[in-house]
Amino acid sequence: MKKADTESKIAMKKDAVQLIDESIQLYEDEQKSLQEKLQKNEWKATRFSYEMKKHMLTVGQHVFFLRFTAGSHAQFLCSQ
DSSP states (O other): OHHHHHHHHHHHHHHHHHHHHHHHHHHHHHHHHHHHHHHHHHHHHHHHHHHHHHHHHHHHHHHHHHHHHHHHHHHHHHHO
């Protein structure tokens, strides 16, 4: 009877260890997935920032061009 109790306790402990190992593996998998998502989002944010800077430069160039050409047209019209 005592041997059966001991074997039963050992089996329960093995099951508990296996469940803990599985939980750890799930946790590690989740951490890896979250890390990959974070890296992907950081890349997207970096790319977005680059695109916005490029767009702002383009818009700035257009505004400068419009101001320059409007000023040139105004000077031309005034000189006529």
